[in-house]
Amino acid sequence: MSVTTRIVSEDEADMRLDRWFRRHFPDLTQGALQKLCRTGQVRLDGGRVTGASRIAPGQTLRIPPLPAAQAQQPRRPDPLDPQLAREIERMVVYRDAHVIVLDKPSGLPTQGGPGITKHVDMMLDGLRGEDDERPRLVHRIDRDTSGLLLLARTPGVAAKLAAAFRGRDVEKTYWAVVVGRPMPGSGVIDQPLAKLGAGNGALMIAATRDDEDAVVAKTDYEVVDAAGKKLSWLSLKPLTGRTHQLRVHCETLGTPILGDPKYGGKAAHPEGFTDRLHLHARMLDFPHPAGGRLCVAAPLPPHMRATFRDLGFTAGDTPAPKRSGQKGNRK
Template sequence: MLLSDRILFLDGEAIVLDKPAGLPVDPPRDGSLSLENHLDSLRFGFKRWPLAVHRLDRDTSGCLLLARNPKAHGRFTRAFEERAVDKQYLAILDGVPESDGGTIDLPLAKISSAEAGWRMVGDPHGTQRGKAAVSHWEKLATVEGRSLLRFRPETGRTHQLRVHALEGLGFPLVGDPVYGLGNSATRTLLHAERLVVKRDPKPPIIAEAPFPDAFVALGFTEPAGAAPTRG
């Protein structure tokens, strides 16, 4: 697998990569390959390896931003922290919500146990010191009891869309082994469709990742167009 063939955006300070599903961003404990093993091929003439600015789950495919120098990494990191980055995701739900769209405002907290490990849960009343998490969504299509949704998260909490789908809409993402009916042989069907990072006075970073084959295999087709960027 050549990640250099999956570049969506490239200039002197940024790379946006179409991350394949199954590739973790950080080195996993089991010692399997991660993004780090491919960084040398993503230098494109620079001496430094690029650095990931944010994280996508191992199963999640699509737009991943890398910074090509430390100053750019700092600016991009602040943009994510200040919610100045427009992110759009596509997901397939194991069910069909009644409405066509809306907003999920559900804080998230991390819980863990020796038996089950850790996971994120909704914390609507703040009893577990959950952090604010907001996701806008719209239903794009339905096929055989499943639905294709576009999510536009305002925040970037761990497993945010996976938990918001389950607890906010009542259905898990197809293939999710933690919050749904998936297992070690399935993939959580979540795809980072579009990423926009403003860089005044420079032109913004704009990247869109191709519609995944795994979505096509379930009978879904690429949506007609990306949703408009927030002003």
């Protein structure tokens, strides 16, 4: 194999170089790529690069000779179980040529881990399109949280959406039922967080600003409705994206999320209510890769609908997906 050149396509805008190589040369190891970059054998528009370098449409990549085995395509995985394929298809609330938006049920993990045998990521083969491209997760939500998950249909779209999340250009709205009534009824929770422990037993805790392990965490909250002072319906908008941020922030307000298995202690589990987390990723508003913005909403899951009904909260109809300047969106 001789030296070749590749032109970066429009779909590959803002992709990391190592991810580009993983797409085109899946058998090339990260260590081998780093060596090729370090020795100047891989170049972008004639200049040196690293695996973390971002690429742009129209740029030229120099590809040095690679062992034949490193250019082979990976073996196609076994077909997804038809039942799982039908299950993930039922989660789709929006789909176009660029993105797919899922309504994930409570209790289903986004990705795998110790002891997890079923998760969204393993089911994505069921959403391959006509081009046989496997969708990619752009972000994740907790196992016990229900609601919206955004998928990219191509690597280039994934890179654009990841950049939007990093740049905080994505507006996320969550609905929660909490025990108690926050005072005041709206505001910004500006409470740094720190990680305590490791693995599945790790917790996020409130931290002081001078704690060297603390990270900035901010959440905009508003009481939408309340059943006296016992339970409240909150609209939550995370301004940062920390693990378990909303759950810890609600706890720091003195109003833990109803049914939270990890935070809030006994206060989060009053008698008479289902013992499941009442946190729902209700709405996503983000820049669409093809222009404009897309806003998608997800209906409440069954256990939260039941609680809303019992408390007299009225959620109203779930708005249809809306893309600015576009018509004819479809599932």
